[in-house]
Amino acid sequence: xxxxxxxxxxxxxxxxxxxxxxxxxxxxxxxxxxxxxxxxxxxxxxxxxxxxxxxxxxxxxxxxxxxxxxxxxxxxxxxxxxxxxxxxxxxxxxxxxxxxxxxxxxxxxxxxxxxxxxxxxxxxxxxxxxxxxxxxxxxxxxxxxxxxxxxxxxxxxxxxx
Ligand code: DQA
Numbered sequence: 001x002x003x004x005x006x007x008x009x010x011x012x013x014x015x016x017x018x019x020x021x022x023x024x025x026x027x028x029x030x031x032x033x034x035x036x037x038x039x040x041x042x043x044x045x046x047x048x049x050x051x052x053x054x055x056x057x058x059x060x061x062x063x064x065x066x067x068x069x070x071x072x073x074x075x076x077x078x079x080x081x082x083x084x085x086x087x088x089x090x091x092x093x094x095x096x097x098x099x100x101x102x103x104x105x106x107x108x109x110x111x112x113x114x115x116x117x118x119x120x121x122x123x124x125x126x127x128x129x130x131x132x133x134x135x136x137x138x139x140x141x142x143x144x145x146x147x148x149x150x151x152x153x154x155x156x157x158x159x160x161x
Contacts, residue, residue, distance in 0.1 A: 001045075003150050004139050005068035006035060006132070007060060008050035009076035015101075015129075023101050026129040038133055042140045043152040054078055054085065061088035069148060070095040070139045074132070079104075079114050086115040095142035099135035100125040 008028060011018060016027030026034075032048050039046040047068065051057050057075065064071055071092060078085050079098070089096055096119065103126030104111040117123050121142055124134045143150065154160045 002047045002068050003044040004046045004070045005064045006048040007073040009078050010052040012076050013050050024128040031129045031132050038136050043150040045151045058084050058088045072097050072135045072139050074099050090119045095139050096120045097135045097138050098123040099131040101128050101131055
């Protein structure tokens with residue numbers, strides 16, 4: 001069980017070298033390291049995964065119904081096309097926050113459509129790699145609102161083993 005599953009969608013494994021003028025120079029590993037640090041500060045146990053495969057992403061979201069309290073996701077290009085990912089997210093009851101490095105509203109028309117925003121609690125876009133960190137904070141706050149202080153704090157307090 002984890003507090004938050006963080007999902008990186010297709011081509012985000014190429015961050016750092018991929019169109020740096022749009023997505024910045026941080027690699028996915030850099031972003032994951034920053035997220036791991038921030039999660040530790042917040043007392044949240046997180047799991048992170050990346051896939052270029054739509055079906056694999058659907059399966060990960062389905063599995064999160066049993067294994068995660070919340071989902072932070074950047075489904076990258078599938079954001080704009082995937083009804084399957086939208087339907088998978090709709091089945092997940094915990095907090096769901098969508099993030100994008102770039103500001104999709106300032107880009108090509110097809111990026112202005114998000115299949116998944118309508119089944120999310122909120123979206124954070126346009127802050128480069130910081131979008132992920134802001135998204136993590138947002139998920140943390142949504143969990144707190146539900147009275148969920150996080151697995152690390154619960155273990156520290158002896159509430160769970
Ligand atoms: C992206 C925006 C998408 O339109 C694009 O396909 C990506 C990255 C972003 O984080 O800015 O791969 O999700």
